[in-house]
Amino acid sequence: MSRKKIALIGAGQIGGTLAHLASIKELGDVVLFDIVQGVPAGKALDLAQAGPVHGSDSKFGGGDDYAVIEGADVVIVTAGVPRQPGMSRDDLLSINLGVISKVGAGIKKYAPNAFVICITNPLDVIVWALQKCTGLPPHMVVGMAGVLDSARFRYFLAEELDVSVESVSAFVLGGHGDDMVPLIRYSAVAGVPLPDLIEMGWTTQQRIDAIVDRTRKGGGEIVGLLKTGSAFYAPAASAIAMAESYLKDKRRVLPCAAHLSGQYGVNGLYVGVPVVIGAGGVQRVLEIKLDPSEKQMFDKSVASVRALIAAAGKLNPDFA
Numbered sequence: 157m158s159r160k161k162i163a164l165i166g167a168g169q170i171g172g173t174l175a176h177l178a179s180i181k182e183l184g185d186v187v188l189f190d191i192v193q194g195v196p197a198g199k200a201l202d203l204a205q206a207g208p209v210h211g212s213d214s215k216f217g218g219g220d221d222y223a224v225i226e227g228a229d230v231v232i233v234t235a236g237v238p239r240q241p242g243m244s245r246d247d248l249l250s251i252n253l254g255v256i257s258k259v260g261a262g263i264k265k266y267a268p269n270a271f272v273i274c275i276t277n278p279l280d281v282i283v284w285a286l287q288k289c290t291g292l293p294p295h296m297v298v299g300m301a302g303v304l305d306s307a308r309f310r311y312f313l314a315e316e317l318d319v320s321v322e323s324v325s326a327f328v329l330g331g332h333g334d335d336m337v338p339l340i341r342y343s344a345v346a347g348v349p350l351p352d353l354i355e356m357g358w359t360t361q362q363r364i365d366a367i368v369d370r371t372r373k374g375g376g377e378i379v380g381l382l383k384t385g386s387a388f389y390a391p392a393a394s395a396i397a398m399a400e401s402y403l404k405d406k407r408r409v410l411p412c413a414a415h416l417s418g419q420y421g422v423n424g425l426y427v428g429v430p431v432v433i434g435a436g437g438v439q440r441v442l443e444i445k446l447d448p449s450e451k452q453m454f455d456k457s458v459a460s461v462r463a464l465i466a467a468a469g470k471l472n473p474d475f476a
């Protein structure tokens with residue numbers, strides 16, 4: 157059986173980390189694409205030379221011609237620019253929509269059968285635009301946000317409760333960042349829901365509220381410390397978990413920005429919901445019952461995705 161091919165569009169901080177993780181886990185061979193000449197080939201060579209040290213036979217390639225991604229099984233997109241000081245949300249959206257149009261055309265031409273994972277921000281609208289540009293079926297294009305948000309939530313909860321991160325599960329819905337909808341009653345330690353742990357005196361509602369707030373602002377906290385960029389280790393690990401579930405048909409239930417066609421009363425938008433990822437891409441959307449306050453938070457999140465899509469249409473007629 158031949159090895160799987162993983163194409164990374166964008167060979168920056170997240171792209172390089174994705175390549176390293178894919179190789180360590182031996183998910184397949186890896187190619188990097190970037191518009192900056194030399195960087196994808198240089199990173200590919202450096203990563204290939206790490207293979208003998210950690211015992212990976214993954215092959216690496218890289219370049220600035222989309223032909224390098226030909227026949228990829230998985231494509232992970234990080235191409236774009238991060239928000240710079242003085243740049244508005246619309247400025248970022250406008251630039252990254254232009255980038256994603258080119259990326260989408262490249263995928264459509266060279267990797268039309270791939271499972272595509274988008275990381276570029278603003279995520280919920282960029283993944284929607286990417287699906288349009290690639291023309292791929294919506295179940296084969298997803299956005300990475302929820303795995304990262306729930307990992308941050310799990311980490312903070314494990315610290316608070318002094319238990320292993322492995323024993324903590326967390327459930328989030330909705331968009332990335334401020335609009336995240338943490339579902340406290342579905343978040344648990346070894347199956348014991350958080351509200352029960354509060355009753356048992358392991359923590360307090362106030363402390364959980366502070367953790368939720370820190371999780372929502374998790375990306376910004378890291379930008380504030382790094383100053384020159386945004387988080388890359390945890391975002392890369394999150395996207396690799398999604399890619400692995402697809403490549404190995406694991407059918408993990410992971411929160412992703414997925415295309416909704418009626419679920420949760422939403423049609424034609426990408427919103428963060430739990431989905432089953434297996435060999436068929438997004439195989440199923442879990443549609444859980446929300447209580448009134450959760451529904452209110454979810455609707456707010458959907459409204460901001462709609463507002464971003466409306467802004468995209470004004471900025472770029474291709475997306476009107």
Ligand code: APR
Binds near residue numbers: 171190238
């Ligand atoms: N085609 C391909 N690559 C591009 C293009 C393009 N049109 N435009 C920019 N790039 C490349 C840049 O050259 C850079 O190498 O995208 C890469 C982005 O890498 P970084 O700036 O290091 O950003 P990174 O931290 O990897 O984050 C990428 O993920 O979390 C989001 O907000 C973040 O949108 C950003 C993305």
